Each structure stands twice: as structure tokens, then as C-alpha cells.
Amino acid sequence: xxxxxxxxxxxxxxxxxxxxxxxxxxxxxxxxxxxxxxxxxxxxxxxxxxxxxxxxxxxxxxxxxxxxxxxxxxxxxxxxxxxxxxxxxxxxxxxxxxxxxxxxxxxxxxxxxxxxxxxxxxxxxxxxxxxxxxxxxxxxxxxxxxxxxxxxxxxxxxxxxxxxxxxxxxxxxxxxxxxxxxxxxxxxxxxxxxxxxxxxxxxxxxxxxxxxxxxxxxxxxxxxxxxxxxxxxxxxxxxxxxxxxxxxxxxxxxxxxxxxxxxxxxxxxxxxxxxxxxxxxxxxxxxxxxxxxxxxxxxxx
Amino acid sequence: xxxxxxxxxxxxxxxxxxxxxxxxxxxxxxxxxxxxxxxxxxxxxxxxxxxxxxxxxxxxxxxxxxxxxxxxxxxxxxxxxxxxxxxxxxxxxxxxxxxxxxxxxxxxxxxxxxxxxxxxxxxxxxxxxxxxxxxxxxxxxxxxxxxxxxxxxxxxxxxxxxxxxxxxxxxxxxxxxxxxxxxxxxxxxxxxxxxxxxxxxxxxxxxxxxxxxxxxxxxxxxxxxxxxxxxxxxxxxxxxxxxxxxxxxxxxxxxxxxxxxxxxxxxxxxxxxxxxxxxxxxxxxxxxxxxxxxxxxxxxxxxxxxxxxxxxxxxx
Numbered sequence: 001x002x003x004x005x006x007x008x009x010x011x012x013x014x015x016x017x018x019x020x021x022x023x024x025x026x027x028x029x030x031x032x033x034x035x036x037x038x039x040x041x042x043x044x045x046x047x048x049x050x051x052x053x054x055x056x057x058x059x060x061x062x063x064x065x066x067x068x069x070x071x072x073x074x075x076x077x078x079x080x081x082x083x084x085x086x087x088x089x090x091x092x093x094x095x096x097x098x099x100x101x102x103x104x105x106x107x108x109x110x111x112x113x114x115x116x117x118x119x120x121x122x123x124x125x126x127x128x129x130x131x132x133x134x135x136x137x138x139x140x141x142x143x144x145x146x147x148x149x150x151x152x153x154x155x156x157x158x159x160x161x162x163x164x165x166x167x168x169x170x171x172x173x174x175x176x177x178x179x180x181x182x183x184x185x186x187x188x189x190x191x192x193x194x195x196x197x198x199x200x201x202x203x204x205x206x207x208x209x210x211x212x213x214x215x216x217x218x219x220x221x222x223x224x225x226x227x228x229x230x231x232x233x234x235x236x237x238x239x240x241x242x243x244x245x246x247x248x249x250x251x252x253x254x255x256x257x258x259x260x261x262x263x264x265x266x267x268x269x270x271x272x273x274x275x276x277x278x279x280x281x282x283x284x285x286x287x288x289x290x291x292x293x294x295x296x297x298x299x300x301x
Numbered sequence: 302x303x304x305x306x307x308x309x310x311x312x313x314x315x316x317x318x319x320x321x322x323x324x325x326x327x328x329x330x331x332x333x334x335x336x337x338x339x340x341x342x343x344x345x346x347x348x349x350x351x352x353x354x355x356x357x358x359x360x361x362x363x364x365x366x367x368x369x370x371x372x373x374x375x376x377x378x379x380x381x382x383x384x385x386x387x388x389x390x391x392x393x394x395x396x397x398x399x400x401x402x403x404x405x406x407x408x409x410x411x412x413x414x415x416x417x418x419x420x421x422x423x424x425x426x427x428x429x430x431x432x433x434x435x436x437x438x439x440x441x442x443x444x445x446x447x448x449x450x451x452x453x454x455x456x457x458x459x460x461x462x463x464x465x466x467x468x469x470x471x472x473x474x475x476x477x478x479x480x481x482x483x484x485x486x487x488x489x490x491x492x493x494x495x496x497x498x499x500x501x502x503x504x505x506x507x508x509x510x511x512x513x514x515x516x517x518x519x520x521x522x523x524x525x526x527x528x529x530x531x532x533x534x535x536x537x538x539x540x541x542x543x544x545x546x547x548x549x550x551x552x553x554x555x556x557x558x559x560x561x562x563x564x565x566x567x568x569x570x571x572x573x574x575x576x577x578x579x580x581x582x583x584x585x586x587x588x589x590x591x592x593x594x595x596x597x598x599x600x601x602x603x604x605x606x607x608x609x610x611x612x613x614x615x616x617x
Contacts, residue, residue, distance in 0.1 A: 141320070141321065141595075146588055146595075153329060153581060153584040230445050234447070234558060237561075253447055263459055275445075282440075
């Protein structure tokens with residue numbers, strides 16, 4: 001028994017020394033500036049709201065509990081009421097689930113589509129690559145809001161359709177990145193070595209291509225999520241996205257816009273909610289990419 | 302060699318336009334929401350549907366309908382709107398001008414503004430003004446266009462009463478009144494479009510700054526100002542022109558939001574109304590105009606970057 005244990009320890013110790021070999025690449029550790037840390041806190045805050053929101057909101061999103069519409073903050077209506085006398089704060093809390101939740105779903109779906117096709121195009125090459133790339137370029141050649149409008153004109157608007165449209169539109173940029181990364185990795189020596197060892201295509205994708213493409217794709221995920229949030233809330237703002245009475249930050253801005261002229265902030269708060277979330281993500285991504293860069297121009301300062 | 306490249310690029314641009322028209326057509330006619338069904342709505346029976354379909358020519362195969370539609374588009378017949386049966390050309394007329402006027406003014410203000418600010422930020426990286434510019438532009442590109450518009454309305458119209466909250470245009474305004482009506486949408490668009498351009502100009506210059514010949518110039522002791530204006534800027538012109546065209550294309554999505562929020566009588570507002578009432582011919586026509594403009598702008602950018610590259614201008 002004890003013998004076994006010492007043997008185990010020996011093996012572990014050996015592994016430790018391996019870790020300290022000079023050739024081993026330094027462990028990647030991301031250090032954020034204070035702005036970055038603050039941004040992480042903001043994103044985590046909204047994620048918590050998305051998860052537990054409905055149970056901590058003072059009112060239900062559809063309850064018309066307020067005394068009148070477009071009231072300033074009073075009693076426990078901390079952000080006042082909206083155009084139907086509903087509690088703005090509760091609607092923002094409920095809306096987080098729609099705005100952020102739907103965007104994350106759409107982005108994840110975009111990633112599934114984009115990475116699958118991108119890696120397939122990179123690994124297979126030939127006509128598979130040609131075909132997918134040409135279709136992709138055509139979709140990329142159009143402004144995303146136009147594609148969204150065309151699709152909604154034809155299909156109408158519902159949450160599954162919104163997720164579908166957003167994921168197809170943003171899969172195109174993921175495809176491009178995944179394909180470029182995949183192509184880079186496929187010509188590396190270690191892939192050649194794996195091929196020479198006789199590893200199968202699936203093994204190469206799973207053990208060589210995906211792990212090496214993971215980090216750049218993860219940074220890109222943040223940016224893509226911001227685009228999807230902006231896309232979906234813009235459509236909602238135009239009245240073509242998430243339909244009332246469900247609360248969603250984009251449509252909340254629109255429906256309370258008339259109150260702005262009387263000085264009601266009911267449309268400002270949800271707009272600020274979107275802004276905090278998207279700015280925070282962009283700041284995190286910016287922080288990470290600033291750390292991984294480093295050029296002479298920067299040293300010139 | 303260069304002429305060849307330019308010609309090939311124009312060819313690709315033309316092909317893209319064709320593909321765009323196919324996407325617009327497929328997007329609006331082959332998908333499940335068939336026009337006949339939308340017109341008849343709840344009262345549709347199989348017989349009336351079939352009759353209306355043959356009246357509208359919907360029973361013909363898709364590719365024939367596509368070519369007929371494309372032919373009409375090219376010859377300037379954009380069809381009739383489903384709502385009210387007015388011809389789409391008459392609906393678009395005037396509104397297209399309004400949108401173009403706004404886009405032109407925005408481009409006129411924001412291009413010089415962003416190139417200067419971007420250059421300035423790149424010349425003084427790390428100073429507080431550079432940080433303000435970087436942070437400000439990053440925040441601007443991360444928020445939706447309507448956020449900026451609502452904040453502007455709150456500050457300039459509601460709190461300060463400087464400008465009207467809605468761009469109401471009766472058509473017979475004099476210069477100053479027109480400017481007042483247009484001010485708010487213009488400011489919003491200039492902010493939205495410039496932010497991205499400033500960032501990319503700054504990044505473009507800093508990118509060139511990290512190339513070996515700049516390093517050489519630094520080591521040689523050339524003053525920083527001179528390095529940027531003589532070496533970096535000339536080499537960054539291609540990318541910058543590209544950025545400008547790309548961001549004028551951003552105007553497309555900016556215009557959609559801004560025209561809606563300020564009730565500006567432009568083409569984008571018309572298109573949104575069309576989408577809301579599912580007026581497919583109108584949406585098709587507007588989408589083709591917007592997407593066509595977009596493709597042409599990108600084409601111009603690419604041609605400009607080919608022309609500005611001395612290696613392509615003077616082939617060995």
C-alpha cells in the first residue's frame with residue numbers, strides 16, 4: 001500500500017519536473033488592468049441577473065403596478081415606471097434574460113455552425129472549401145441589418161427565427177476566422193507529424209486543430225457576442241425583434257421613447273443596461289489583446 | 302498588371318451584385334411566407350390561393366421569376382407596393398434624395414474629422430487625450446446607435462431645449478430651419494461613423510509604425526512627427542481609404558436606426574415600414590438599393606487600395 005503511494009508520488013514528481021523543463025512554454029496567464037477587472041465584474045453581475053433575475057425582481061415584468069405612467073422613482077419603484085405604469089427596474093431585470101440570453105444562444109449557435117464549416121473547409125480544402133467560402137463571401141458582402149430586415153420581412157419575427165437569423169449572419173465571420181486558423185494549423189509540423197503517424201482526420205481535428213484554435217476563437221467570441229447583442233436589440237428597437245409584452249432592452253427603449261420629451265428616463269435606463277454590458281465585454285477583449293501584443297510603436301512612448 | 306487587377310476586382314464586384322440580387326430575391330420570395338398567402342391572410346382557401354398565385358405569376362418556376370424580376374429592376378421598373386398599390390418608384394423618389402443628402406453631409410464632416418483625430422491619437426500614443434479618444438471610440442462602437450441618439454435627445458432637446466427632438470420636414474424649410482431639423486440625426490450619425498474610423502486610422506498608423514523601415518527611421522534619429530507624416534501615413538493611405546469606405550457602409554445600418562428614431566422621411570424609414578407591413582416588393586427594392594450602394598462602396602475601397610499600393614503601380 002505504502003509502496004504504491006510512493007510510486008505514485010514518484011510519478012507525480014517526475015511530472016512536476018517535466019513542467020519545469022526549459023522547453024515547456026510558459027503557462028498562459030491573463031492579467032487584467034483595473035478597468036478589465038471592473039468590466040469582468042459588470043459582466044458577471046449581468047450573468048447573475050440573467051440566471052436569478054425573475055426571483056429577485058420586485059414586480060413581474062407585465063404587472064401594471066405603478067400609479068401612473070412615466071413616473072420618476074418613488075417608493076419601491078427605484079427607476080420609475082414605464083409608459084404602461086410598469087416597474088422599469090423589474091422589466092430591465094426580466095429583460096436581461098431575453099436580451100443577453102437570446103444573444104448568447106445565437107452566438108453559441110453561430111460558433112457551432114461557423115467552426116464546423118470553417119474547420120471542415122480548412123481540413124478538406126478543394127471544392128468543399130470553394131463552395132462554402134463563396135456562399136460565405138456573398139453573405140458577408142451585405143450589411144447584417146439588411147439581411148435581418150429581408151429575413152424578417154419574409155419570415156416574420158419570433159424568438160426562434162431571431163436566433164436563427166442572427167446565428168446564420170454571424171456564423172459567416174466565425175467561419176472566416178476558423179478557416180484561417182485551421183489552415184494555419186494544418187500546415188504546422190506537428191500536424192504533418194500526426195499525419196505521418198497515420199492518425200485519422202477526426203483525431204487531428206480533435207487533438208491538434210481545435211485546442212490550438214481555441215484561444216483566439218475565445219477572444220473573438222466576446223466581440224461576436226457584442227455584435228449579436230447590438231443586432232438583436234437594434235431589431236427590437238425597430239419593433240421587429242422580440243415582441244411585446246415580453247421585456248427586452250431594445251424594445252423598452254423604443255416603447256418609452258415618447259416619454260423622453262417629458263423628461264422621463266424610462267428609455268434611458270434600458271439603453272444604459274445594454275451599454276454597460278457591451279462596453280464591459282469590449283473592454284475585456286481590448287485588455288486581453290493589448291496584453292498579447294507589444295510593438296516598437298508602444299515602446300516608443 | 303494593375304489594370305488587370307482593377308478590372309478583375311470590378312468583375313468580382315459585378316458578380317457580387319448578381320449574387321446579392323439572388324439573395325434578396327430568394328430571401329423575399331422563395332421562403333415560406335408566400336406573397337399570395339400574405340395578401341389573402343386568414344381567408345385563404347386552396348382555390349383562391351392558386352388563382353392569386355397565377356395572377357401574380359407565382360406559379361412559374363423560381364428562376365424564371367428571378368430573371369423577370371431582375372429585368373424589371375434593371376430597367377427601372379421596381380414594381381408596385383402592396384400597400385395602396387402605388388408604384389414603388391414614386392414612393393422612393395424624394396426619400397432616396399433625403400437619405401443621400403444626409404449620408405453625403407455625414408461623410409463630408411466625419412471623414413476629415415476622423416482622419417485628423419486618428420492621426421493625432423497615433424502621433425501621441427499614451428497621452429491622456431489619446432486615452433480619452435481610445436476609450437470614447439471603443440465605448441461608442443460598443444453601444445447601439447439608438448443609445449447615442451436617446452442620450453443626445455435627452456441632453457440637447459429635453460434638458461437644454463437647443464434642438465427639436467424630431468426631424469420634421471415639410472419640404473419648404475429655409476437653410477437654417479433645415480439645418481436645425483437635421484442637426485440631431487446628423488450628429489448621431491457623425492459620432493457613430495467617426496468612432497470606428499478614428500479607431501481604425503489609429504490602429505492602421507500604429508500597425509505601420511511597427512514595421513522594420515520605421516524601426517530603421519527611429520534608430521536613425523528621424524523626428525517622430527516626420528516619421529508619421531512622411532513614412533507611416535503614406536503607407537497607411539491604402540488601409541485608411543479602405544476603412545473610410547467600409548465605414549460609409551456602416552452608415553447603412555446607422556441610417557436605419559436614426560431615420561426611425563427621428564422620424565426622418567428617408568429610404569430606410571420606408572423600408573422599415575415595408576418590413577412591418579410585410580410589403581415584399583417594397584422591401585426588395587429598398588434592399589437592392591442599400592445593398593447595391595454597399596457593394597459599390599466596398600468596390601471603390603478595394604480599387605483605391607490597389608491604386609495606392611506603389612508595388613502594384615510600378616510592377617518590376
